[in-house]
Amino acid sequence: MNLFKLSWKYLTFRPLSTGLNVFLLALGLAIITVLLLMQDQFEKKMNQDAAGIDLVVGAKGSPLQLILAGVYHIDFPTGNIPMDEAQKLSRNRLVKNIIPMALGDNYQGFRIVGTNHDYPGLYEAEMQSGELWAKPFEVVLGAEVAGKSGYVVGDEFLGSHGISVGSHEHDANNFRVVGILERKGNVLDRLILTSVESIWFTHDVEGVAETNDSTGNEEIHPVLNLQDSVATRGFPKTTESRELTTLLIQYRNPMAAIQLPRLINSGTSMQAASPSFEMSRLFELLGVGITLLQGLAIVIIGVSGLGIFIALYNSLKERKYDLAILRAIGASRGQLLLLIFLEGIMLTFMGAILGILLGHTFLSVIISQNEQGVIGTLEPWVFLKKELWIVIYALVVGVLSSIIPAVAAYQTSIAKQLTKA
Amino acid sequence: MLFESKNLKYGHPGQQPLMFPDITLQKGESLLVLGRSGSGKTTLLNLLAGLLHPTTGEVKLDGQNLAAMSGQKLDLFRGKEIGIVFQKPHLLAALNVKENLQMAHFFSKKKGQAVDHLLAELGLAGKAKASVLTLSEGEAQRVSIARALATSPKLILADEPTSSLDDENAYNVIQLLKNQASKIGAALIIVTHDQRVKTQIPNFVEVTGL
Numbered sequence: 001m002n003l004f005k006l007s008w009k010y011l012t013f014r015p016l017s018t019g020l021n022v023f024l025l026a027l028g029l030a031i032i033t034v035l036l037l038m039q040d041q042f043e044k045k046m047n048q049d050a051a052g053i054d055l056v057v058g059a060k061g062s063p064l065q066l067i068l069a070g071v072y073h074i075d076f077p078t079g080n081i082p083m084d085e086a087q088k089l090s091r092n093r094l095v096k097n098i099i100p101m102a103l104g105d106n107y108q109g110f111r112i113v114g115t116n117h118d119y120p121g122l123y124e125a126e127m128q129s130g131e132l133w134a135k136p137f138e139v140v141l142g143a144e145v146a147g148k149s150g151y152v153v154g155d156e157f158l159g160s161h162g163i164s165v166g167s168h169e170h171d172a173n174n175f176r177v178v179g180i181l182e183r184k185g186n187v188l189d190r191l192i193l194t195s196v197e198s199i200w201f202t203h204d205v206e207g208v209a210e211t212n213d214s215t216g217n218e219e220i221h222p223v224l225n226l227q228d229s230v231a232t233r234g235f236p237k238t239t240e241s242r243e244l245t246t247l248l249i250q251y252r253n254p255m256a257a258i259q260l261p262r263l264i265n266s267g268t269s270m271q272a273a274s275p276s277f278e279m280s281r282l283f284e285l286l287g288v289g290i291t292l293l294q295g296l297a298i299v300i301i302g303v304s305g306l307g308i309f310i311a312l313y314n315s316l317k318e319r320k321y322d323l324a325i326l327r328a329i330g331a332s333r334g335q336l337l338l339l340i341f342l343e344g345i346m347l348t349f350m351g352a353i354l355g356i357l358l359g360h361t362f363l364s365v366i367i368s369q370n371e372q373g374v375i376g377t378l379e380p381w382v383f384l385k386k387e388l389w390i391v392i393y394a395l396v397v398g399v400l401s402s403i404i405p406a407v408a409a410y411q412t413s414i415a416k417q418l419t420k421a
Numbered sequence: 422m423l424f425e426s427k428n429l430k431y432g433h434p435g436q437q438p439l440m441f442p443d444i445t446l447q448k449g450e451s452l453l454v455l456g457r458s459g460s461g462k463t464t465l466l467n468l469l470a471g472l473l474h475p476t477t478g479e480v481k482l483d484g485q486n487l488a489a490m491s492g493q494k495l496d497l498f499r500g501k502e503i504g505i506v507f508q509k510p511h512l513l514a515a516l517n518v519k520e521n522l523q524m525a526h527f528f529s530k531k532k533g534q535a536v537d538h539l540l541a542e543l544g545l546a547g548k549a550k551a552s553v554l555t556l557s558e559g560e561a562q563r564v565s566i567a568r569a570l571a572t573s574p575k576l577i578l579a580d581e582p583t584s585s586l587d588d589e590n591a592y593n594v595i596q597l598l599k600n601q602a603s604k605i606g607a608a609l610i611i612v613t614h615d616q617r618v619k620t621q622i623p624n625f626v627e628v629t630g631l
Contacts, residue, residue, distance in 0.1 A: 001523040006516075013515035325511045328472065329568065330500015330529035332493040415472040418507055418580075 007342040021307045025351030026358050028300030029390050033359025035293055036386050041378045049187040050275035052122050057264055058246040063273035064282060070246035071275050073111050073187060077103045080243040081270050087235055094256035099248040100235055102199040105159045110145045112159050112192045114199035117232040123188050129153055130179030134229050136201050139175045139194040143183035151177050170202045195230035308347055309401035316405045323409050324417035336409045344402030345395055352394035356387055423448050424576055424608045429468055429478035441465050442626045446608035451599055454612040456628035462612045465628055466580050471499050483575050500529030504569030506579040510561035512553040518564055519549040525571040533572035543567050559590050570601050577602050579611045583618060595621045
């Protein structure tokens with residue numbers, strides 16, 4: 001027997017009250033844990049996915065939408081831009097590199113991105129198997145896509161029009177898997193990469209019917225040659241007037257950051273948006289919601305602290321005899337003080353551990369509900385150093401809520417208690 | 422001389438100070454403290470146990486003056502050398518029978534008597550793991566006596582141990598206290614207004630409160 005065990009016995013002697021308080025505290029801490037994890041991983045992921053992209057150019061519309069669609073592949077593209085205008089831009093001396101992208105198709109919700117080899121190069125992607133595409137209709141799968149679909153190199157599938165599941169299929173040409181990317185925990189995991197030409201040809205074959213096609217063209221195109229190799233650098237070669245969806249631009253020098261966006265926004269039919277600027281704007285918008293949730297969590301923790309205080313204080317009333325008995329058999333005032341503090345601390349420690357586990361579980365549930373979104377790439381079982389602070393906060397709550405009961409225990413007069421009966 | 426108290430005086434706030442008769446006891450001796458309700462019997466018990474500090478006078482157990490000790494030192498000394506049997510058993514409800522006795526060992530930092538042996542001797546061997554809430558009143562009383570004996574104290578104080586018991590149980594409890602006290606060589610002081618006890622312990626002092 002020791003003080004620790006005695007505290008534990010008292011806690012388990014009132015399982016309902018103890019359990020309720022632990023659970024309430026855990027709930028508050030779980031919310032904080034989820035917020036911490038999401039904030040941390042979201043920002044990391046957002047920065048990681050936007051690394052190396054200075055400017056995104058696309059059709060006029062919402063700049064935030066352009067970034068979300070072009071960099072993170074979560075929103076709908078703003079529309080299409082003519083390729084000759086994009087090519088003009090690439091000749092600008094402020095532009096170091098330009099990656100063209102044709103968006104607008106999906107396979108079971110995973111987006112098909114027509115681009116060149118610079119795009120996987122931007123994320124330093126490595127091949128898990130196979131190699132990058134070289135011919136039309138050859139595709140490379142992100143690790144997540146490969147895992148979910150079960151496709152390996154050599155398999156074929158049909159893409160669907162649009163960027164959400166359930167749209168009609170492009171049944172004229174099969175995509176053929178030629179490579180699978182190594183999992184890097186970035187946006188590529190959820191993408192299917194192919195050449196811009198593949199996207200064009202897909203829509204060409206289906207012809208005039210798809211007039212509102214995001215990357216298609218209303219003209220009738222000459223018969224394509226599937227043996228031609230596609231462009232792996234720069235823009236695809238074509239003699240016709242074609243369209244792209246977005247361009248990812250890297251600046252040559254800091255001067256570009258000042259001149260280039262203005263040049264594009266006022267001098268062309270396209271718009272330019274900076275990922276870092278738009279994302280900080282987004283976080284500002286989300287910030288209100290996060291602050292609200294944090295406030296809610298703090299209120300819950302406050303209530304649970306109050307609950308622990310009331311539980312300890314009430315149990316103290318019933319236990320004044322017990323405390324007096326403990327003094328009579330040799331316990332010092334200090335030991336009783338410690339006994340009550342231990343109870344509060346053990347209670348909140350359990351709450352903290354449960355809260356953190358609950359938070360991670362919440363997150364993994366959220367993730368399993370959003371497999372194809374950005375949230376789907378978060379890791380639920382990564383533990384942060386900040387979570388140690390959660391434990392410390394909880395213990396502070398435990399100490400604070402046991403101060404008054406502990407002092408009351410300290411001051412209990414044994415003689416009075418024992419002779420009252 | 423194992424135990425003696427001299428010139429004890431204690432004043433409850435706002436009341437006339439109480440004077441108490443001197444007590445001296447040898448090893449294994451028993452003494453009754455008799456008196457009307459409200460005469461200060463329990464106050465005397467608290468003074469003897471070091472639960473209250475006398476205004477004047479001294480309480481000496483084994484050569485040490487309780488009245489001069491305070492704080493943790495007094496608590497520890499009480500835990501080690503004084504076993505108290507209260508009017509009601511006051512067992513710790515969160516613990517089982519055996520754990521209740523182990524608490525006495527833990528807080529007094531003294532091993533005293535082996536818990537299992539003590540329980541067997543008091544006819545409680547089968548109840549060691551039982552919750553104290555399932556005990557009958559007589560059993561609970563015996564457990565509280567066992568707790569007082571667990572540290573092999575030099576002084577056993579009992580406060581109205583028989584007040585709620587029938588004749589047979591009252592007899593048994595006093596007999597038990599007497600036997601155990603003489604076995605471990607402790608002095609036994611029983612505070613009571615129960616006249617039945619007089620037949621078993623003839624030695625007594627009376628508290629008049631004056």
